[in-house]
Amino acid sequence: MSQAITSSITTSGTTISNRHVLHCRMQSEPAGLERLCRVVRVRGFRIAGMSVECSGEHFEIALTLEGSRPISMLQSQLLKLHTVAEVVLGAQQARSVA
Amino acid sequence: MNGAQHILKAFQQHGITTVFGYPGGCIMPLYDALVGDVSVEHVLCRHEQGCALAADGYARASGNLGVCIATSGPGATNLITGVANAFQDSVPLLVITGQVPAALIGTDAFQETDVLGMTLGIVKHSYLVDDADSLPGILIEAIALAQSGRPGPVWIDIPKDILLTQVNPQAADQQEREGCESAEPRTDSATHNGAIDKDINELMRLLRAARKPLLYSGGGITLASAEDSFREFAEQSALPGVVTLKGIGNPGRHNPNHLGMLGMHGCRAANRAVDECDLLLVFGARLDDRATGKPETFAPNAKIIHIDADSAEFHKIKAAVLTISADLNDVLRTLTLGVKAQPLNIEAWQKQCRTWLTTGGFQAADNEEALAPITGPAFVRQLSRIAGDDTIISCDVGQHQMWVAQHYQFNHPRQHLTSGGLGTMGFGLPAAIGAQFAKPGTAVINVAGDGSFMMNAQELATIRRYRLPLKIIILDNQCLGMVRQQQELFYDNRESHINLDDNPDFVAMARAFNIPALHINRTDQVRRGIETILAYKGPMLLHVAIAREENVWPTVRPGGSNRDMMENTKPAKKKTEENAA
Numbered sequence A: 001m002s003q004a005i006t007s008s009i010t011t012s013g014t015t016i017s018n019r020h021v022l023h024c025r026m027q028s029e030p031a032g033l034e035r036l037c038r039v040v041r042v043r044g045f046r047i048a049g050m051s052v053e054c055s056g057e058h059f060e061i062a063l064t065l066e067g068s069r070p071i072s073m074l075q076s077q078l079l080k081l082h083t084v085a086e087v088v089l090g091a092q093q094a095r096s097v098a
Numbered sequence B: 001m002n003g004a005q006h007i008l009k010a011f012q013q014h015g016i017t018t019v020f021g022y023p024g025g026c027i028m029p030l031y032d033a034l035v036g037d038v039s040v041e042h043v044l045c046r047h048e049q050g051c052a053l054a055a056d057g058y059a060r061a062s063g064n065l066g067v068c069i070a071t072s073g074p075g076a077t078n079l080i081t082g083v084a085n086a087f088q089d090s091v092p093l094l095v096i097t098g099q100v101p102a103a104l105i106g107t108d109a110f111q112e113t114d115v116l117g118m119t120l121g122i123v124k125h126s127y128l129v130d131d132a133d134s135l136p137g138i139l140i141e142a143i144a145l146a147q148s149g150r151p152g153p154v155w156i157d158i159p160k161d162i163l164l165t166q167v168n169p170q171a172a173d174q175q176e177r178e179g180c181e182s183a184e185p186r187t188d189s190a191t192h193n194g195a196i197d198k199d200i201n202e203l204m205r206l207l208r209a210a211r212k213p214l215l216y217s218g219g220g221i222t223l224a225s226a227e228d229s230f231r232e233f234a235e236q237s238a239l240p241g242v243v244t245l246k247g248i249g250n251p252g253r254h255n256p257n258h259l260g261m262l263g264m265h266g267c268r269a270a271n272r273a274v275d276e277c278d279l280l281l282v283f284g285a286r287l288d289d290r291a292t293g294k295p296e297t298f299a300p301n302a303k304i305i306h307i308d309a310d311s312a313e314f315h316k317i318k319a320a321v322l323t324i325s326a327d328l329n330d331v332l333r334t335l336t337l338g339v340k341a342q343p344l345n346i347e348a349w350q351k352q353c354r355t356w357l358t359t360g361g362f363q364a365a366d367n368e369e370a371l372a373p374i375t376g377p378a379f380v381r382q383l384s385r386i387a388g389d390d391t392i393i394s395c396d397v398g399q400h401q402m403w404v405a406q407h408y409q410f411n412h413p414r415q416h417l418t419s420g421g422l423g424t425m426g427f428g429l430p431a432a433i434g435a436q437f438a439k440p441g442t443a444v445i446n447v448a449g450d451g452s453f454m455m456n457a458q459e460l461a462t463i464r465r466y467r468l469p470l471k472i473i474i475l476d477n478q479c480l481g482m483v484r485q486q487q488e489l490f491y492d493n494r495e496s497h498i499n500l501d502d503n504p505d506f507v508a509m510a511r512a513f514n515i516p517a518l519h520i521n522r523t524d525q526v527r528r529g530i531e532t533i534l535a536y537k538g539p540m541l542l543h544v545a546i547a548r549e550e551n552v553w554p555t556v557r558p559g560g561s562n563r564d565m566m567e568n569t570k571p572a573k574k575k576t577e578e579n580a581a
């Protein structure tokens, strides 16, 4: 399924991987973080950094991600999780070559 | 009322009358509650995969929620293929499993598996219940969630002790009053608001500006219960149209502008039209790779307009110039008014498409010779002519599935039950069982392959037990035909482990389950064979010996472009004999 996604940017054989920061707010259910991380992995991103705070009924999660696919596609997939309330794209993306 | 009794109460409150299950240790409290319960019919399948796929078939045929139940450990793992199948095809399912008692979770207890963890990728949502008082609310939410927006399976894993715990009645009352507040609305943007009107106007503008607009529809039409409004729009607009595997039946049998299924095993006319169109109107489809072929060369000249309940599908495979996430019924009805008021001016394009169809539709010569061996396509065409208009066909996976998709004339998408996204061999028989429970008065036929049939053959016992009148047709080519075909075409004809020439005697096998059966192998027996099983009032199996080397044509090389379709070629000489195991 994922092979069909054709948006990775290739220049002279090198895949350019972008760095993104995503802030997510989700219900603090026991499997919440697993759900989130699974979607990140399956949709083609690596977690370069992660911080989680539990505030009352919610997790506040900051993810630093690397990947060559459009980050908006990941955002919309994360928003489909029933317990995810918000996904905000954070700090300006820095580019790095993988 | 304990947790288990609350589950039955929720079934009753939500009109759930049929569930498919299999008992075991940790789910026993629910089975105990079923004793003497008359509000729900529990169907005992003979394998949990059968339960899940039967629930899936029930949901597909009826449009209602499918429910399956199993015990912890092996019961839950056996459900997984069926649940993944429902997930891939957006089928609403409620899955209930028992779990080891809460205090034992994490001790590697007998029949403990991390069901929540291992199913995260195949559910729309899931719960591990940790408090009996929360169960009523979870049930309400799960039932709503499975059916809302883009439907899918929702799994509730319930420790045995919680099934036995008395639920606080005040807590239950309150949750039931609050209802499903947290469940999603029917679509991402359920209200027909101003923003959508603006988008529809823009859609109309693009449609009028296009010279070669094409309608592309998928399984989302049925999921949105938009069959009627789709058909009305297709007819009133007179747009040439193609369908995906799951969209088969959307335009009905008689739309003259309908070109057929596109994609890997689609017809040349449909793929040609996609290749040439300048506007592609995608309704309720996700542009999956079996349909699009190589995405870079898919609809290369077209602006794409994508209308779907799930906005995460937009721009995933192909960028769209306009996307609308709304109730498909609203959009289609508004568009129909538009084209009625001012018809589209696309005669040249319509004519062109119809010309393509005359030579590029699904070609299959009907066998004329009485003594000739039966071929899959000719058999399916005959079946399509003989079976009644509302007959439900439940397919397995392989060549026979594609022959049904290509050559059976479906009147409505809910008549065609097929495992699209997961391609699950063994789907057909249990799904047919589910469909027969959903539609007791309708003829249901499982068209199986000889390989697929053996994957859930134990469900013959379920058919017998419940005296289901469904029919089974095995198209027996004595091999895993679709794999053989790919080995022939793309692996230099090196056959590897596809041979099934030592299949069991399927007729004797059916009879062992007290299901009568017939065998045919010649063209002149086809009509009689079909008529005989359809006329029989109980279940019956027709074993059809078909030619081994027949291929599904046309075809596209996996990963190739749909415009590079391969047409029927002579079978190459076999290179290697497979080692008989």
Ligand SMILES: Cc1ncc(C[n+]2csc(CCOP(=O)(O)OP(=O)(O)O)c2C)c(N)n1
Binding pocket: B396, B397, B398, B399, B400, B401, B423, B424, B425, B426, B448, B449, B450, B451, B452, B453, B475, B477, B479, B480, B481, B482, B483
């Ligand atoms: C559970 C499962 N295992 C393996 C496959 C791969 N596969 C796809 S089609 C096919 C052959 C099916 O054989 P049969 O049911 O006899 O149908 P035919 O192609 O011969 O019509 C196989 C093995 C699959 N789709 N599902």
Ligand SMILES: [Mg+2]
Binding pocket: B398, B449, B450, B451, B475, B476, B477, B478, B479, B480, B481
């Ligand atoms: Mg076969």
